Amino acid sequence: MSVLYAKDYAGLDTAITLGTLAAVGSTNELSCKHSADFIFTVTITGIGTNVVLQFQGSIDGTNWFNIDPRNQDSTFTADGTYYKQWVGEIPYVRVTMISKTGGTPSCVCKVSLARIS
Numbered sequence: 294m295s296v297l298y299a300k301d302y303a304g305l306d307t308a309i310t311l312g313t314l315a316a317v318g319s320t321n322e323l324s325c326k327h328s329a330d331f332i333f334t335v336t337i338t339g340i341g342t343n344v345v346l347q348f349q350g351s352i353d354g355t356n357w358f359n360i361d362p363r364n365q366d367s368t369f370t371a372d373g374t375y376y377k378q379w380v381g382e383i384p385y386v387r388v389t390m391i392s393k394t395g396g397t398p399s400c401v402c403k404v405s406l407a408r409i410s
Contacts, residue, residue, distance in 0.1 A: 307405070308334060314346075314390040314400040322354060322387040323404055329382040330407035336374045341395020343370045350383035357387070366391050 312320035325331070333348050347366045349357040359366065360379050369375060379386075388402040 308403040309405070311386075311388060311402045311404060314388065314402060315398065317390050317392060319349075319389040320387050320402045322351070322385050324354065324385055325404075325406060326384045328406045329380075331379045331383070331386060332405045332407060333377040333379075333386075333388065334374060334403045334405065335369075335377075335388065336401045337369055338372050338399050339397045340369065340372050341393070341398070343368050343395075344393045344398045344400060345369075345391040346400065347389045347391050348377045348379070349387050349389055350379070351385040351387075352383070354385045357389070360386075 309323060311323060314320060335346065337344060345366050345368050348360050350360045351357045360377075360383065361367070367375075367377065386404055388400070390400060
């Protein structure tokens with residue numbers, strides 16, 4: 294995957310598309326240094342039983358961690374648009390599909406910046 298840079302997108306109201314996940318793997322990563330507070334938007338279609346996603350952050354763009362404070366992955370069981378919020382600074386973010394059960398899911402993953410310093 295490639296690296297996208299937040300500075301290349303105009304304004305805080307711009308939803309940046311990280312990529313579409315249809316199989317286990319990760320989206321492009323967003324380098325969002327000098328940015329804080331994120332809203333991830335995932336639109337999922339084609340779910341069979343479920344899709345498990347992990348919303349991830351990194352301090353160096355190499356080593357990734359789950360941004361959920363309880364370190365829990367997010368399981369989705371129905372088509373729809375879902376949101377995940379993070380308050381704080383993380384230099385890099387991405388979304389990773391951990392698993393899928395049934396169906397032919399398509400997960401369009403976007404992130405919006407809520408604050409730029």
